[in-house]
Amino acid sequence: MARANRLRELRRYPSAIAGAAIILLLVITALTTIIVLPYDRAIDLWRGGEGVWLDNPRNARPAWFNVLPWVNLPRTVIVDSRDGDITRTIRPGEEVSEFAMDLTFDYRADAFPQEVTVTLFGTFDDLGPYATLTWHTPDGRMIPLGDRPAGAQTVVRLSQDARLIRRLTNIPVEVGLFSDYTVDSSTVVKGRYRLEVDGFLFEPDSDIDVKLVVYGQVHGLAGTDHRRRDISIALLWGTPIALTFGLVAAVGVGITTMIVAAIGAWFGKWVDSLIQRITEVNLILPLLPLLVMVGTFYSRSIWNMLGVVILLSIFSGAIKTYRAMFLQVRESPYIEAARAYGAGGFRVVFRYMIPRILPVLIPSFVTAIPGYVFLEASLAALGLGDPVLPTWGKLLDDARVNGALYNGHYYWMIQPAVLLMLTGLGFAMLGFALDRIFNPRLREI
């Protein structure tokens, strides 16, 4: 009854509703992430290296940048002859057959692409196909890109082709290919581009496939990092991790501290003084440097860190506050009544003392969560982030270490920072409102 009243009261605080809404949204995101992208798969993707992400641009902005009216950045264009739409003509000969195919695509962005790469996939026994690449611009110009023997998988990075750069009078390849560079090398020529691939097959069963990748400047919901990884994976997986870390740490620390304080207050004597001394010793040891030591010398798995954080935070200054509260409770008549019917020490502690104090402390558990969420980020900023898991803190740290601020890759840093801020605000707003409801003394003032 009383609980229902309190929950109803919560509705009167707009900040509490906003906080709860944010938390609900985060929890839904976290659950969806776990179901859609399982733990192992996320780690595989994030640790996969450039092989997994080969077709992503480096440091690309989020795709929603294009929603802004003055921005029209290119997306990545991939044209692959294995996808079927592309017709290839093969003119069989005695020993050598000729082949030809056209890869066409539309390019309508205002900016140049990041890189251009052509990959040749040859099927053969001994002697691979030989391909000639030619670039056709919408305005009818033709730029020869050179000849290449095709292996099983030959990657031609046009943007790093020194001969091509020289032929394009020493301007970047992307600019040369996508503008009328002899007249104006700053405007993109828009329209239908064509990559013509023709050449020879030297074996009867030999075949060739071609993939053209024009790397854009925007990618996906959240952009990519310096290793072409899709940042949205880390943003999504950061949610369950941040929530778990914050919740487990705050509730674990809160409840354990409370139990320890209650035991100390009830049993008194050496138990109490032992707890007090441990607390004093622990207060002397500063938390962050200690965590740095543990992370450097033992293990930096996030679950290991979580355990150490809980252990070190149990005997904190809060134990003294709780103890003072329990000392008051201990003298209450109802405790005396419990003693009279013969309740043992632990029964009194767990059935009578803790339930009495718990409601008062619940808000403080909630307000403690943001602190731990940011602690995870702090650990990552110290280079103590989990080595395999993608988290918000690690994104922030990656961005900072790789000079996102100096190079103008602001999205890289702002996205995890906003999420961190939202999480922190959500829990803090709910906690502050709860505090006012559960501790009516605060309400009047």
Add this chain to the structure above:
Amino acid sequence: MLAGSVVIGVYLAVLIANMGGHVDEIRRGQIREGVAMMVSMDQEFRRLPQEQRESIIADSVRIEEQRLGLDQPFIIRSVLYLGTALSLNLGRAEQITSDSGSRQVRLVILERLPSTLLLFATAQIFLFFSAVIGALFLSRRYGSRLDRTVVALAPLSAAPPWFYGLFLILIFAAVLGVMPFGGMVAAPPPRTTIPYIMSLLRHLVLPVSAIVISGIFLATYSWRTFFMIYSSEDYVDMAKAKGLTSGMIERRYVLRPTMPTIVTSFALLVIVLWQGGIITETVFNWPGLGQLIYRAIGFYDTPVIVGSVVIYAYLLALTVFLLDFAYALLDPRVKVGAGSGR
């Protein structure tokens, strides 16, 4: 009691900094590798027979281990560490040198201290006094729009200073380009005094703002609540009824009884100054104690780590000790040594 806690705390720090003796193994390995490398690179030694070379390596390893004190078992060394650390004879750093080239831990720490103090003292003292004064102001007009704004903004303090630091760097250094990205003075440092101070101040602005933004709202909020509990006492109403000015009421009837708490939190704040902020200093590339500790841990440089923990422990104990006297001075009801026994 306090002394015992300090001793145990420092000993724990010694154990942790040495990873229970495991760091010694790492260091022995490093020494052996370094010496073996040196001997094999040296032309003169190359001509010597295998056994002779081995014995040279063994000798140099032994000398190097003796220099670092690795020849004694870890338990003995940990107790020795404790003794020297507690007597504030902080010894010599193993890897880290001060900028002037000294290996004395005392000098290394002393060299970093002024910059940490400059940054954190400026920020924290500004934060503390503006929070207390602002809270006094708000407690007089609670429920006003300003008051409600501060209460609503209090959750912002959940984020640590370095987090706001990143934003400030983003806005003022990266986008607007009006402030430096980090560091303590411009490079190269100005030669004359006045430009030097100006450059120092310019570099101070962002880190100080980061610390203040991260702390100010929650601090003001909790001080305001605290003052309000005391301003709702009957004797304050009585004073109001007597027609005293609000300044007088604040000084005599609100600030007086709350003084012990204010002094306590100020004293605890002074200790925290010593620690600096590992991450804030790293983000702003500020050459202070926090950065030193981080580097020391990276190098497994036990004496430096233990040294900073020892100083912190001593300061904490000293502050707690002095606070008892301060309470007695400020609050006539408290008598040192009488009764309580806690």
